[in-house]
Amino acid sequence: MRSIVLKNLKGRPVRTAVLVMIAAFLSFAVFGGTLVTASLGRGIDSLEERLGADVMAVPKEATQKKRFEDIILQGSTGYFYMDIAKLDEISQLEGVGQISAQLYLASTSSSCCSIPVQIIGFDPETDFTVTPWIKRSCGNELGQRDIVVGNDLNAFVGDKLSFYGVECRVAAKLDKTGTSYDTTVFTNTATIKELIRSSLERGMNDFSDIDPDRVVSCLLIDAADGYTPEEIMNDINLHVKRVKAYQSKSMITGIASSLSGVSGMIRTLIGAVWLLGIVIMLLAFTMSVNERKKEFAVLRITGASRKMLSGLVMKEALAVGAAGGVAGCLLGMLVLIPFGDLIEQKLSLPYLFPGWGYVLVCFACTLAVSVISGVASSAVSSLRMSRIDTGIIMRGDS
Amino acid sequence: MNVTAENVTKEYIRPGRGTNRFAAVNGVSLTLEGGSLCAVMGRSGSGKTTLLNILSGLLSPTSGKVFLDGRDIYSLDDKTLSRLRCESFGVVPQGQSAVRTLTVEENILLPFMLYKEKGGREYALELMKRLGIAELASVKPSELSGGELRRMSIARAVIRRPGVIFADEPTGDLDDENTALVFDFLKQLAGEGSAVMVVSHENDALKYADRVMKMSAGNFEIMKGA
Known part of the structure; x- marks a missing residue:
């Protein structure tokens, strides 16, 4: 049959x-x-996992024209800064558990930079969001001028990439995340400060009067036990001037x-x-x-x-x-x-x-x-x- | 093998007519005996094909019984009756009957293929030679003439050497030469011990038949032979 x-x-x-x-x-x-x-x-x-923190706080001007959301969610490039004093101010608030600062910078397509990308600098001492998944790709701690590149970037371990004339070494390449982080470069605070300084010296930074040692771009906050992210967010928005706090979950609601x-x-x-x-x-x-x-x-x-x-x-x-x-x-x-x-x-x-x-x-x-x-x-x-x-x-x- | 019909009737309901029940076959009793060729004559619509279908296990009668060597075939379930039809009955249907995706040889071996049985190939070759279609073994039915298709159909009906062979108008659209070839072949099979029943409205059948029966409006009478 x-x-x-x-x-x-x-x-x-x-x-x-x-x-x-x-x-x-x-x-x-x-x-x-x-x-x-x-x-x-x-x-x-x-994306939810990568955002990592309960609350994210950025300078108020970063929220204009959805710049911050576009950087985090859509893979746009950009940077903004607020005084480092905000870190201390927010960390004093009731219910704030872990807190870590990040510095942002965007490279350009001009000859000083190998590729135009978003660069995020994190503090290895306090970071609790980026480090865990960077460690999966890069066992060692990042040294000066070491960078970790997102999966979609055309760079590989050992490559040299130049940002504002500073040559950095690709120490690791991240696994695919399916988010804007796939086109982002990560580095430690010391390296990103050097890059910001170089961009300022070359007159290629939108902010001409900042001291990289005295500014931060974004504060990542985890609520302490017994407090909700909403309470922390409301507290920051009420009491910390010129800062806008977001709940990570509400950011991805859209x-x-x-x-x-x-x-x-x-x-x-x-x-x-x-x-x-x-x-x-x-x-x-x-x-x-x-x-x-x-x-x-x-x-x-x-x-x-x-x-x-x-x-x-x-x-x-x-x-x-x-x-x-x-x-x-x-x-x-x-x-x-x-x-x-x-x-x-x-x-x-x-x-x-x-x-x-x-x-x-x-x-x-x-x-x-x-x-x-x-x-x-x-x-x-x-x-x-x-x-x-x-x-x-x-x-x-x- | 003997096939016996006992008072077999087949009634149909015709909607929209005055008398909506009519009998295509009306109380027919007969026996087909091994070794003889029986011709059933009659005009179109007289019930010949209906009778053949009933006797060959393809159409259950409204009343009456059909026995194969004493076994009531319509008391069997469909699976058993189908197997019995495959092994004991060979049917040459009216018109062209071929599975067009199979070759001539495969069409002839269909009763074996259905039950995944091997064998029959040598006999198929012999039958094709006897019926003059040996060179067409690997050809598809679409390339055959009406006469060749009919001979293929006859070969398929007898490939399992069935005890009973039913042929419905086997020479309906054939020329004189092919008609003689087919009747000679059916007569030979009867001579080899099979019970052969040929339904025809052509007088050629009379020359070859041991018994002749005539059907008219579902009724039946013996014209030649006991």
Whole structure:
């Protein structure tokens, strides 16, 4: 019976190809849509993890035109500074647990800099957000003029990159995060202060009258036990002048709602494609079985039971579903893996491709969906075939 | 092998007619015996094909019974009856009957392929030679003429050396030469011990038949033979 199934499929190449393509399209939509949704989910998880702190405080002017949010969430470049005294002032507030300062600088596309990127300097003594995941890529502490580059930057360990004439060594390259940190350069406070000084000396800094030793860009704060991030944020916004505090979670709320919208749209699209695929396959199988009624009658005459006839239709559908499923998933991988960065850019959302384990599970589930859809759409035809009146069908020819 | 029909009736319901119930076969009793060729004659619509379908296990009667060597075939479940049809009955249906994705040889071996059984290839080659289609073994049915298709269909019907052979208008669209070839072959099979029933409305069948029966409006009478 299996050889009859295969010969039937091979003997009608156009019909088989069309059915396989429909199943492949269906599988591509299910597989691709699921992976994109999962990548977006992982992206936002990764962003939440990278933000690390409960509360982030920046100079008030950094909040104009969403500069700070754009740097953190969208991968824009920029910098702003406030007096280092704000660090002491905020650390004195009730409920503030850990606190660490970061300094920002953006390189330019002019000849003094190798690449235009966002540079973030952190204090290894107090940092509790960046250091843990930098340590995963770089075992040793960063020395003077050592930098760690984001995964999307075209630089590798041992490369030399120049910023405002200061040559820095790439000490490590971070794993992919799916966030703006993939295009960011990290270094310690001492190095970034040297870079800021150099930019000031060259007259290439937007701020001409700052002392790198007396300023910070962003304060990262964790709430002490018994205090909520909201309380800390409100306290800072009420009592610390010219500083704006954000709750990290609320910063990603906008992204989360965009992500929820995109994910919902993808799910709707998957549902629509799946429904359309099922209807088309149902019609295709019905037409195909109608066209082959006489062949089924011949099989019945030669000794095929009703179960064998319906099994024949089902097995053809199963083979079509399996072939289409594999083709759709492979196509999905071919599109999603190499073009992940482009998808991230187009969606403007954190996007982190899931691990291979998840991809394999997704592959297997999509294959199952494709096979079940194929078999389900052939079920009506299969049932009709098992009830054919052989005599009437054969007589129709004479 | 003997096939016996006992008071077999097949009624259909025709919607929209005055009398909406009519009998295509009306209380027919007969026996097909091994070693003889029985011709069933009659005009179109007289119930010949319906009777053949009932006797060959393809259409259950409204009433009456059909026995194969004393076994009531319609008391069997579909799986058992299908297997019995494959092994004991050979049916040459009306018109062209081929699975177009299979070659001529594969079409002939279909009763073996259905049950994943090997064998029958040598006999298939012999049958193709006897029926004059040996050189067409690897050809697809779409390339065959009507006569060649009919001979292929006959070879498929007899490939498992069934005890009973049913042929429905086997020479319907054939020329004189092919008609003689087919009837000669069916007569040979009867001579080899099979019970052969040929449904035809052509008088050629009379020359070859050991028994001739005539059907008219579902009723049945013996014209030649006991």
